[in-house]
Amino acid sequence: MTAAVTDPFAPSESFVHPAFFYRDEQEYLGGTVPFVREALAAGDPVAVAVPGKNLELIRDALGDAAGAVRLLDMREAGRNPGRIIPGVLRAFADAQPPGSRVRIIGEPVWAGRSGTEYAACVQHEALINASFQGSTATILCPYDVGQLPEHVLADAYATHPKVIRSGTDHAEDSEAYAPADIVARYNEPLPPVPDALTFPFDSASLPEARHVAVGEGARHGLAGVKLDDLALAMAELTTNSVIHGGGSGVLRVWTEDGYVVCEVRDEGRLVDPLAGRRPVPRDQRGGRGLLLVNLIADLVRVHTADSGTTVRCWFDR
Incomplete structure (x- = not known):
């Protein structure tokens, strides 16, 4: 049945x-x-x-x-x-x-x-x-x-x-x-960005990917709590890519209209439309990465398809 x-x-x-x-x-x-x-x-x-x-x-x-x-x-x-x-x-x-x-x-x-x-x-x-x-x-x-x-x-x-x-x-x-x-x-492909720092990463280069994201954020004017938020968001997203997105991904960072924008793209696919928007029980292990990103970033856009998932985050300078 x-x-x-x-x-x-x-x-x-x-x-x-x-x-x-x-x-x-x-x-x-x-x-x-x-x-x-x-x-x-x-x-x-x-x-x-x-x-x-x-x-x-x-x-x-x-x-x-x-x-x-x-x-x-x-x-x-x-x-x-x-x-x-x-x-x-x-x-x-x-x-x-x-x-x-x-x-x-x-x-x-x-x-x-x-x-x-x-x-x-x-x-x-x-x-x-x-x-x-x-x-x-x-x-x-x-x-x-x-x-x-x-x-x-x-x-x-x-x-x-x-x-x-x-x-x-x-x-x-x-x-x-x-x-x-x-x-x-509205699960639409995000507009392409021609001029962005691009850094492919895998499990071995996770620390370097995070270092690159924070360095670019600081270079473009983020400081204090905002820079900490960017560091935490990129740590969560790049780790998700390695664990759930095929073992690797691509990080991109640029500026746009007064924001530092970070994007992580990998080969994983989000099948739950409420991912990142559903509260997580206190006793649940894991499952907080995208939720945490939504809570700390100034804007988050997600596009997911059979070919992979892109998460783009904005941080106000």
Whole structure:
């Protein structure tokens, strides 16, 4: 007998994940503040992780009640979209008492996000559904229909099983819901870089590869904690290549728009779309490499295919 395969993206009654479309501050507050107040009235734990300006709007509207809410500036907490599930959403949800209905407002997409960041954002939105499947939680995701491009809004319909249209106060099913398709579509080859230091490595040259990465980072202006973060990330990724990626890989380092960018490419293939975004139990040995990279880098992009996997990390100078 063949076991039934469970769709990790299938909507469930216990987990609610609507996109909330708004046009102005009035609509924004009309959709977010009642959400928070209802959670507080029910005794449910509630967090708000939105960009700074919107965070201030909600804080001011809540008044004294804001003290009972976990408030996070998404421009900092979610600068790397790959950090949001493990470092923001699951970190809050998993800290609550068993049986609690967790409520979160999460706004990872805003006008001004670069195209490079957006690809990671939309994959994040799609993967929330798999990460929280079966959980007792509601995650409301606001989208500014006046500022965001049409393709971003179309993607929101594909990554959210329910939507709240601008000017309405009720959720309806999204007929375009297809998160697995989004994950696959945005698993796109990363743009080539013509001028980068290139260093092939294997198990014997692992220490040298790390030394090269740190030296290039320092030469391009990284120092202190940022340089330590780069060193740790490259140690994790190059080790993963040797252990899981065919025994060798290629390290590349360059600068781009005020960032030091490091890339590790090998012949391995990531088959778990939540790799690096799933919290790891305290008693589990290993499995923290890509998660750690997501938590410390300013941006992480991943492309995986039958021919191998590329992980590219940005560190702000």
